Structure formats: structure tokens, C-alpha cells
Amino acid sequence: MLKYVDYAQYYDHFHRGAIADFGFYLDYARQYGSPVLELACGTGRLLVPLAEAGIEMTGVDLSENMLAVCRQKVERRQLAGRVNLVHASMVDYELSRKDFALAFIAFRSFMHLYSQQDQLACLRRTYEYLRPGGALIIDLFSPIYKLLAQEPDQPFSVREKSDLPNGHHLIRKDRFLKNDPVLQIQYAELRFEEYDSEGALVAERTIPLSMRYTFRYEMQLLLEKVGFEVVEFFRDYDKNSFDGVGEIIVVAQRPR
Ligand SMILES: C[S@@+](CC[C@H](N)C(=O)[O-])C[C@H]1O[C@@H](n2cnc3c(N)ncnc32)[C@H](O)[C@@H]1O
Known part of the structure; x- marks a missing residue:
């Protein structure tokens, strides 16, 4: 299993501009109410501002x-009364509730x-932790055939160059390794290189970043198999309908 052990310290820096989904999840949290459970909450990119907006959050x-970074933010913003990690x-x-x-x-x-x-184990468990009428939202990359058909063992390419608050320079690279069409897993790697102000390499890490892709109707069957009713499929956080190209964002509900 991917553990994000070496990613945690850079995660918020890399995703500092990722805010497109916050309003989407906030709308649903307000519509359904507290408490809200975020699975794979990471550093709290979404969980922390949701708690700041008054939502009672549990993160797994x-x-x-990743949780240590999240915990620090929760403490600094005095949200401990509203957050369980x-x-x-x-x-x-x-979970106890x-x-x-x-x-x-x-x-x-x-x-x-x-x-x-x-x-299925994840979906079954989550179904049990929702109240009747409660909702589950999952977002996935839509499987893009062009990417799946790439030649294996691609060289690293630079995705981002940026400056860290400590004055160091960070380069993020990634590369596609291979696609396993039977297991539906794309194997890839991320690489970070941190340079000091003199240009000397002070840290480097390469971590696996593999993803199992799931198709839209497969996702629907998985959800229905454990008892969920599928409410909607979107392609983006503006709630445009799924079109096979953008994301797969599914909203499902545990029947009342
Ligand atoms: C792309 S990050 C997303 C973090 C956060 N949800 C966000 O939106 O920024 C993926 C997260 O999934 C977590 N993760 C991976 N496998 C997991 C598993 N089996 N159970 C729980 N978390 C997992 C990683 O530790 C990491 O924090």
C-alpha cells in the first residue's frame, strides 16, 4: 500500500493552489450536515477548512x-474540539460512531x-458508518486511453519548479512506468529534488505513485453491490455531467 511517508513534508506546498474542490465539498457538507467523515484525509487540505467552516469532521x-501535518494545523487553528483523526x-x-x-x-x-x-471492503464499511439517508462522494480520474497506451518506462519529466519557504528550490518530476490492463493499475513514480540557495542537492526522494483506475459503470456496480443508490455522476466540481473525459465524481446515498 502507498503510504505517502516521504511525501507529507512537500504535500501542502505542491497542492497550495488546489482549491477547486473545496466549495463542492462544503456545499455537500452544509446540505447533509455534521458529522462528516473524510477517508484518506491526508494533511487536511479539505478537512481543516471544512472544520473552520463549522463542520464536525472525522478524518482517517x-x-x-500526513496525519501529523494535519494534526499540527488542527492544533494551531484551535479546531481540536471539532476534529477527530x-x-x-x-x-x-x-470508528466509535x-x-x-x-x-x-x-x-x-x-x-x-x-x-x-x-x-468493496472500503465501501461496505463506509456504508455501515453512514446514517440512513447519508451520502458518500468519491472522485476519480476518468481512465484516459491515451495515457493508458503510453510506452512503458518513460524517463522522468519535470512537472514543477518552485521555491520553498526556507529559501530552497524544489523540483518535482514524475514518470509513467507501465499499465497493467488486467489489474487496472497504472504504475508511476514521483521524484522530488530539493536544492539549497547555492544550488547543492540537499534531499532527493523517489516514491511509487500507482493508481487503480475504475470505469464509470464499474463504479456504479460496486456502489450498488454494497447497497448504495447512485444519485449523480459529475465530470467536475462545477457539477457538469460526466462526459468520460474529466473526472468521475460520484454522489451516492445510503437508502433511508
Ligand atoms: C492524494 S492524497 C489526498 C489527501 C487529501 N484527501 C486531499 O484531498 O488533499 C492521498 C491520501 O490517501 C492516503 N491513503 C492511501 N492509501 C490509503 C488507505 N488504504 N487508507 C487510508 N488512506 C490512504 C495517503 O496517505 C494520502 O494521504
């Missing part, structure tokens, strides 16, 4: 390092479940 994540896998997590009004798995984190067995 597999990476203690749990270190566990979304496949077999356990079973009355969540909304659960969500944002930023394609469901793609880190690498088998149908794990996907």
Missing part, C-alpha cells in the same frame, strides 16, 4: 506523516485501493 488516513486504512478502519451524514474520498484517493476486494 493510512499515513502517520484516526490512523488507519480506509479498507478496515473502525455510526451516524455520519456524509462521507467522502477526495482527490482520487480511492485510486490507491489496488484490488476490487479492497474497494
Whole structure:
């Protein structure tokens, strides 16, 4: 399983501009009400501002390092009374309450479940933790055939160059390794290189970043198999209908 161990310290820096989905999740959190469960909450990119907006949040994540960043933000913003963080896998997590009004798995984190067995275990468990009438939202990358058909073992290409608050320079690279069409997994790698102000390399890490892709009707069947009713499929956070090109954002509901 991907643990994001070495990614945590850079995660918020890389995703500092990622705000497009916040309004979308805030609208649903307001519509369904508290408490809200975020699976694979990471550093709290969404969880922390949702708690700041008054939503009672529980976050589950597999990476203690990602959670440590989240915990720091929760403490600094004095949100501890509204936030519960749990270190566990979304496949077999356990919580003391079973009355969540909304659960969500944002930023394609469901793609880190690498088998149908794990996907179903996660969905079954989440169904149990929702109250009747509660909703589950999942967003995924739509499988894009052009990307799946890439030649294997691509060289690294630079995705971003930026300056860190400590004055160091950070370069992020990634590369496609291979596609396994049977397991529906795309294997890729991320690489970070941190340089000091003199240009000397002070840290470097290469981490696997593999994702299992799921098709729209496959997602619908998985959800229905565990008892959810599918409400909508969107292609983006502006709620435009799914068109096979953008994201797969599904809203499902536990029947009342
Ligand atoms: C792309 S990050 C998303 C973090 C956060 N939801 C956000 O929107 O910024 C993916 C997260 O999934 C977590 N993750 C991966 N596999 C997991 C699993 N089996 N159970 C729980 N969390 C997992 C990683 O630790 C990481 O924090």
C-alpha cells in the first residue's frame, strides 16, 4: 500500500493552489450536515477548512506523516474540539460512531485501493458508518486511453519548479512506468529534488505513485453491490455531467 511517508513534508506546498474542490465539498457538507467523515484525509487540505467552516469532521488516513501535518494545523487553528483523526486504512478502519451524514474520498484517493476486494471492503464499511439517508462522494480520474497506451518506462519529466519557504528550490518530476490492463493499475513514480540557495542537492526522494483506475459503470456496480443508490455522476466540481473525459465524481446515498 502507498503510504505517502516521504511525501507529507512537500504535500501542502505542491497542492497550495488546489482549491477547486473545496466549495463542492462544503456545499455537500452544509446540505447533509455534521458529522462528516473524510477517508484518506491526508494533511487536511479539505478537512481543516471544512472544520473552520463549522463542520464536525472525522478524518482517517493510512499515513502517520500526513496525519501529523494535519494534526499540527488542527492544533494551531484551535479546531481540536471539532476534529477527530484516526490512523488507519480506509479498507478496515473502525470508528466509535455510526451516524455520519456524509462521507467522502477526495482527490482520487480511492485510486490507491489496488484490488476490487479492497474497494468493496472500503465501501461496505463506509456504508455501515453512514446514517440512513447519508451520502458518500468519491472522485476519480476518468481512465484516459491515451495515457493508458503510453510506452512503458518513460524517463522522468519535470512537472514543477518552485521555491520553498526556507529559501530552497524544489523540483518535482514524475514518470509513467507501465499499465497493467488486467489489474487496472497504472504504475508511476514521483521524484522530488530539493536544492539549497547555492544550488547543492540537499534531499532527493523517489516514491511509487500507482493508481487503480475504475470505469464509470464499474463504479456504479460496486456502489450498488454494497447497497448504495447512485444519485449523480459529475465530470467536475462545477457539477457538469460526466462526459468520460474529466473526472468521475460520484454522489451516492445510503437508502433511508
Ligand atoms: C492524494 S492524497 C489526498 C489527501 C487529501 N484527501 C486531499 O484531498 O488533499 C492521498 C491520501 O490517501 C492516503 N491513503 C492511501 N492509501 C490509503 C488507505 N488504504 N487508507 C487510508 N488512506 C490512504 C495517503 O496517505 C494520502 O494521504
